[in-house]
Amino acid sequence: MSAPLLEQLIEALRVLPGVGQKTAQRMAYQLLERERQGGKHLAEVLAVALDSIGHCRHCRDFTETEVCAICASASRDQHLLCAVESPVDRLAIEQATGYRGLYFILQGRLSPLDGIGPRELGLDALSERLAQGEITELIIATNPTVEGEATAHYLAQLARQQSVHPSRLAHGVPLGGELEYVDRGTLSHAFGTRSEMPK
Amino acid sequence: MSAPLLEQLIEALRVLPGVGQKTAQRMAYQLLERERQGGKHLAEVLAVALDSIGHCRHCRDFTETEVCAICASASRDQHLLCAVESPVDRLAIEQATGYRGLYFILQGRLSPLDGIGPRELGLDALSERLAQGEITELIIATNPTVEGEATAHYLAQLARQQSVHPSRLAHGVPLGGELEYVDRGTLSHAFGTRSEMPK
Ligand SMILES: [Zn+2]
Numbered sequence: 001m002s003a004p005l006l007e008q009l010i011e012a013l014r015v016l017p018g019v020g021q022k023t024a025q026r027m028a029y030q031l032l033e034r035e036r037q038g039g040k041h042l043a044e045v046l047a048v049a050l051d052s053i054g055h056c057r058h059c060r061d062f063t064e065t066e067v068c069a070i071c072a073s074a075s076r077d078q079h080l081l082c083a084v085e086s087p088v089d090r091l092a093i094e095q096a097t098g099y100r101g102l103y104f105i106l107q108g109r110l111s112p113l114d115g116i117g118p119r120e121l122g123l124d125a126l127s128e129r130l131a132q133g134e135i136t137e138l139i140i141a142t143n144p145t146v147e148g149e150a151t152a153h154y155l156a157q158l159a160r161q162q163s164v165h166p167s168r169l170a171h172g173v174p175l176g177g178e179l180e181y182v183d184r185g186t187l188s189h190a191f192g193t194r195s196e197m198p199k
Numbered sequence: 200m201s202a203p204l205l206e207q208l209i210e211a212l213r214v215l216p217g218v219g220q221k222t223a224q225r226m227a228y229q230l231l232e233r234e235r236q237g238g239k240h241l242a243e244v245l246a247v248a249l250d251s252i253g254h255c256r257h258c259r260d261f262t263e264t265e266v267c268a269i270c271a272s273a274s275r276d277q278h279l280l281c282a283v284e285s286p287v288d289r290l291a292i293e294q295a296t297g298y299r300g301l302y303f304i305l306q307g308r309l310s311p312l313d314g315i316g317p318r319e320l321g322l323d324a325l326s327e328r329l330a331q332g333e334i335t336e337l338i339i340a341t342n343p344t345v346e347g348e349a350t351a352h353y354l355a356q357l358a359r360q361q362s363v364h365p366s367r368l369a370h371g372v373p374l375g376g377e378l379e380y381v382d383r384g385t386l387s388h389a390f391g392t393r394s395e396m397p398k
């Protein structure tokens with residue numbers, strides 16, 4: 001006999017980040033007591049999303065279409081490309097700033113010890129894209145961590161090789177912090193006062 | 200055109216208790232980036248659980264069978280019944296104590312202003328059960344709040360009407376707690392109900 005469904009549900013909920021045994025219990029009981037409709041909706045959307053969402057062919061962001069809405073939009077500035085480590089960073093910039101260019105999502109940062117090199121971050125494709133000549137500025141918005149800075153320097157070199165201006169978000173983003181958790185005002189200011197990468 | 204699936208997923212995750220916009224985003228991205236298998240499993244278990252889990256005919260706890268495992272167990276003491284407000288309380292007692300009797304889950308507490316009376320808590324069924332004569336003690340483990348105490352008094356009367364002994368969990372200074380940090384009400388109660396030191 002398998003475990004009772006309630007225990008299976010509590011165990012399954014622990015796949016969510018930051019959710020331990022106690023929180024999973026609370027979630028399971030709340031869904032059963034008060035949120036059966038919302039819970040069923042979540043189950044449906046989750047199944048469909050995990051089946052259908054892949055990566056955008058151009059920017060590597062998550063999307064259920066071949067090309068994401070931002071890349072497909074004619075109203076975005078086709079000369080600006082902003083490189084971020086992850087989709088949450090893209091989202092944070094999109095929500096906090098007035099940026100209307102395009103993005104490139106690295107889905108990580110250079111980390112040789114973890115086997116994450118230029119290939120894993122899709123930098124071949126990025127290099128080819130910069131070579132096409134439409135992009136004039138590469139805004140490098142990797143996190144201000146050691147690995148994020150190393151990645152930024154690598155990206156700046158890549159840009160210069162293709163005669164594209166690399167720029168970096170201005171100081172204001174706290175050192176060692178993650179873009180995702182920076183308040184909107186700081187992020188917006190840092191984005192607006194970005195400077196050209198020093199050689 | 201409906202919202203992108205990713206946004207639908209983030210919105211759907213907010214049905215979980217304590218999950219706001221930021222947390223829901225983090226959960227969605229983590230599932231897509233690293234936990235697709237676990238996420239699919241969660242979607243399946245959640246759908247089945249919400250479809251199949253109802254209330255135990257005897258104790259009103261959540262279960263996918265007509266009678267829950269505890270009520271169906273021949274090894275539990277059939278003379279002891281412990282009344283709790285919610286399934287999490289039942290779980291806490293089960294995990295913390297050596298109690299081997301049965302439970303009755305009120306799924307709430309008396310709250311006339313919210314329209315929650317004896318009927319809503321299943322007290323007709325509880326009264327009938329106490330009348331059958333097998334239960335000798337009703338352990339009342341409602342929370343020590345105003346409404347929980349009112350419910351406890353009501354339950355105690357119900358028990359006495361059927362010649363069942365009502366008992367209540369001891370209140371006092373928590374083990375390992377410092378007097379200095381115990382709230383005044385608890386401390387006053389503990390002082391007033393002090394007992395002689397065992398030799
Ligand atoms: Zn895209």
Ligand SMILES: [Zn+2]
Nearest residue numbers: 255258267270
């Ligand atoms: Zn039961």
